[in-house]
Amino acid sequence: MSLSACQPSPRKGHTVPETQDQTVDHETIRVAPKALLHDHLDGGLRPATVLELSAQIGHELPADDVDGLAEWFRASADSGSLVRYLETFDHTIAVMQTAEGLRRVARECVEDLAADGVVYAESRYAPEQHLSQGLSLDEVVEAVEEGIREGEALAAEAGRPIRVDTLVTAMRHAAKSREIAELAVRHRDAGVAGFDIAGAEAGFPPTRHLDAFEYLRRENFHFTIHAGEAFGLPSIWEAIQWCGAERLGHGVRLVDDLTIDGVPVAELDDQVPYAEWTEEQLASVQLGRLAAYVRDRRIPLEMCPSSNLQTGASPTIAAHPITLLDRLRFRVTLNTDNRLMSGTSMSREMELLVAEAGWDLRHLRRVTVNAMKSAFLPFDQRLDIIENQIKPFYDG
Ligand SMILES: O=c1[nH]cnc2c1ncn2[C@@H]1O[C@H](CO)[C@@H](O)[C@H]1O
Numbered sequence: 080m081s082l083s084a085c086q087p088s089p090r091k092g093h094t095v096p097e098t099q100d101q102t103v104d105h106e107t108i109r110v111a112p113k114a115l116l117h118d119h120l121d122g123g124l125r126p127a128t129v130l131e132l133s134a135q136i137g138h139e140l141p142a143d144d145v146d147g148l149a150e151w152f153r154a155s156a157d158s159g160s161l162v163r164y165l166e167t168f169d170h171t172i173a174v175m176q177t178a179e180g181l182r183r184v185a186r187e188c189v190e191d192l193a194a195d196g197v198v199y200a201e202s203r204y205a206p207e208q209h210l211s212q213g214l215s216l217d218e219v220v221e222a223v224e225e226g227i228r229e230g231e232a233l234a235a236e237a238g239r240p241i242r243v244d245t246l247v248t249a250m251r252h253a254a255k256s257r258e259i260a261e262l263a264v265r266h267r268d269a270g271v272a273g274f275d276i277a278g279a280e281a282g283f284p285p286t287r288h289l290d291a292f293e294y295l296r297r298e299n300f301h302f303t304i305h306a307g308e309a310f311g312l313p314s315i316w317e318a319i320q321w322c323g324a325e326r327l328g329h330g331v332r333l334v335d336d337l338t339i340d341g342v343p344v345a346e347l348d349d350q351v352p353y354a355e356w357t358e359e360q361l362a363s364v365q366l367g368r369l370a371a372y373v374r375d376r377r378i379p380l381e382m383c384p385s386s387n388l389q390t391g392a393s394p395t396i397a398a399h400p401i402t403l404l405d406r407l408r409f410r411v412t413l414n415t416d417n418r419l420m421s422g423t424s425m426s427r428e429m430e431l432l433v434a435e436a437g438w439d440l441r442h443l444r445r446v447t448v449n450a451m452k453s454a455f456l457p458f459d460q461r462l463d464i465i466e467n468q469i470k471p472f473y474d475g
């Protein structure tokens with residue numbers, strides 16, 4: 080891929096000059112250092128592990144071989160509805176009910192991310208969904224952290240060092256968020272970097288969990304909220320202005336607050352791919368008050384293109400708002416969401432954007448630095464990864 084004339088000129092501070100060849104091939108993407116903020120532990124199992132652990136506990140699966148099961152997850156998650164997409168998790172959560180199962184899944188998650196070139200990741204899961212065989216909430220967290228430390232050690236041995244922190248999630252339809260928030264804070268010095276709420280969005284506004292968010296703020300703890308995926312601007316507004324979310328999980332519907340001459344950009348008659356918009360077209364986009372606030376405050380958007388195609392939040396990669404929001408300089412990050420359900424990886428998400436949305440190495444560098452800037456990791460450690468791992472590769 081070479082540079083196209085439609086790309087915005089790099090601003091001061093963007094160190095890759097526009098004249099430099101930004102060709103991105105498969106191998107470059109594979110080895111590029113990546114930062115991943117939004118990846119569900121229970122959405123990233125190896126199909127072989129689901130099969131093996133299910134056989135051990137007598138859990139019945141919809142397919143009995145690796146390829147068939149991988150395909151079943153992809154196809155079933157491809158429903159166009161978040162609620163149906165989430166039903167596929169029954170089969171992964173079933174094998175994550177023992178300390179041993181949780182530890183193995185966490186260890187393999189870290190190894191798989193490291194093999195994909197990820198150098199920093201935040202892996203999230205909902206401890207309340209892993210209690211059916213008698214584990215306590217604390218035992219669930221401890222088992223996951225053990226598995227993650229094992230995975231980090233194995234990855235370092237394999238020459239692919241990676242740091243993985245966790246986000247403890249509360250399910251938004253349940254009424255446990257305060258208890259889960261306290262659980263997260265209890266384990267803050269043992270690998271838990273933040274808190275999240277997930278699950279069906281429509282009908283379950285984040286303000287139902289205000290008590291948990293107020294508690295977390297008093298504890299100086301970090302949290303992100305899934306918002307603006309299956310429901311629109313009111314959900315994003317509540318997450319930021321009522322709950323105080325530091326980042327937005329997805330936030331893709333923020334595009335509803337972008338207009339040209341009063342028409343929402345997604346409803347424009349002549350739909351030109353965002354990569355091909357001219358600087359004049361970009362300059363004519365008006366930001367509503369919420370979108371302007373999100374951009375002004377540099378609120379990170381944890382965007383997950385493939386997942387959004389499956390749940391119907393976006394029709395195609397080329398038309399996915401990530402490219403428009405990136406070109407308008409929102410703080411966009413690129414994520415996998417659920418590697419098993421989407422049959423994806425960070426490399427694959429990057430390749431899709433390069434092949435179908437006009438991205439090149441500068442875009443990949445930008446979302447990687449953005450993600451690292453937005454991580455729930457102490458500032459000095461974020462800086463260290465940016466300066467010593469990310470920039471040397473992308474600017475080298
Ligand atoms: O994209 C998503 N939107 C909302 N909820 C999700 C998404 N992906 C996964 N989960 C939910 O988060 C739980 C904890 O990891 C998963 O069990 C699933 O129910």
Ligand SMILES: [Zn+2]
Pocket residue numbers: 117119277305328416
């Ligand atoms: Zn998610």
